[in-house]
Amino acid sequence: MGSTSTLLRQCLALALLTSALTWAAPAEAKPWTAATGAIALAFFAVISLLRHRRVQQLTAQIDEVLHSGRTVRFEKCREGDVAVLANELEKMVARLARATDALQKERGALADSLADVSHQIRTPLTAAQLMLAAIxxxxxxxxxxxxxxxxESQMERISWLVTTLLKIAKVDAGAIRVQANPVNVAQCMRRAASPLETALDLRxxxxxxxxxxxxxxxxxxxWxxxxxxxxxxxxxxKTPAGGHIRVSACETPLATTVRITDTGPGIAPADLPRIFDRFYRGDEGQPAPSSSEDSAVRLSAAAPEGFGIGLSLAQALISAQGGTLQAANGGHGGAEFTLTFPKLVV
Incomplete structure (x- = not known):
């Protein structure tokens, strides 16, 4: 309604201007002036009406995007500044569609992740409850x-699980601060191995x-x-008693590579594609224990030792620094993990 009123005012102003020019023109030029003004007024009115109709079409299509769907095309507006506006609107609609799809995928992934977290925490909590009754x-x-x-061991497992899940959530949200400083590999390795020295000796x-x-x-x-x-x-x-874990490193002008191998059974071919998937463990499906005073002990012993999030967190932390983490089976058996930190980004 507002654009129609504007169009009428513009036409009226142009008609008044034409009348003024016709009145001021000499007698012999008045017919030509009036005819020229009338043609200009008609041309302006037609062009303005066509543009007004295109704007109305765009308005209706935008309303359809907002209330109905998002598969809207603007092929009818092919030239002029209205066409530029139509192209920009189509880009906006496409971007909004991609953002909506990404949000739906993230919502589904979040629901699956929450279900996995609930499942992982439920097992040690159930074991702890049974242990309390037995005690x-x-x-x-x-x-x-x-x-x-x-x-106490179950409580430590739950505490480690919650702490690790919080770290993964921070990585997913981009909330961790990753430094970009020179890192000595040997010093970093000593820091990483220090908390495991006692466990390595016991095993x-x-x-x-x-x-x-x-x-x-x-x-x-x-990190x-x-x-x-x-x-x-x-x-x-994964390494049996008497085995060893070997860590080696090499530096080239292009990258620094850290390779970690063990003398365990290696990674099953079916597990390799999913080795870094969150909550994935190859040894699933253990039978549930029967109810007795030792059921908590058997539940704890039957469950796999890890939660399936350690390697996922490791890959997320390395990726956040621009590096890569890959897993494979070594040439002489056992698992092999390769960390690569490129020096040049192409």
Whole structure:
């Protein structure tokens, strides 16, 4: 309505201008002036009406985008400034469609992730509840002490799980601050292996390193150490007693590579494509224990040792620094993890 009124006012102003010019013109030029003004007024009115109709079409199509769907085309507006506006609107609609699809995918992934988190936390919580009931009914001090240690272990597992999930959530949200400083590989390796020294001794697994003292890369030492620690922990859990884990590094003008291998059974071919998937574990489907006073102990023993998020977190932390983490089976058996930190970004 507003644009129609504007069009009428413009036509009226042009008609008044034509009348004024016709009145001021000499007598012999008045017919030509009036005819020229009438033609100009008609041309202006036609062009304005066509543009007004195109704008109305765009308005209707935008309204359809907002209230009905998003598969809207603007082929009818092919020239002029209205066509430029139509093209920009079509780009906006396409971008909004992509954003909507991405949000729907993220919503589905979030729902799946919450279901996985609920499932992973439920197992140790159930074991802890069963342990509490067994401890209350236990009269033997030695058995009670043993069960209390197992309960403490379950609490540590839950605490580690929640902490790791929070870190993964921060990585997904882009909320972690990754430094870009020179990192000495040997020093970073010592930081990563330090928390696992006792566990390695108890499992009789040796840790061997072959890292040049000057090997370095640009990244975040703390987050890289956390990623390597998760990889070492995974290798330690898969390596039998008497085995070893070997860490080597090499530096070239293009990249710094850290390779971690173990003497375990390696990665099953079916597990390789999903080794870094969150909550994925190859040993699933353990039978549920029957109800008895030792059910909590059997539940804890039957469950896989990890939660399936350590390697996922490691890959996320390395990727956040611009590096890559790959998994494969070594040439002589065992798993092989390769961390690459490029020096040149093409």
């Amino acid at each position: 209350e009914q236990e009269d033997d001090p030695r058995r009670r002490k043993h069960q209390l240690r197992q309960l 009789d697994v040796a840790l061997e390193t072959d890292i040049p003292l000057d090997a370095a890369f640009t990244g975040d030492e703390l 890289t150490a956390e990623a390597i620690e998760n990889i070492l922990k995974n290798c330690m859990e």
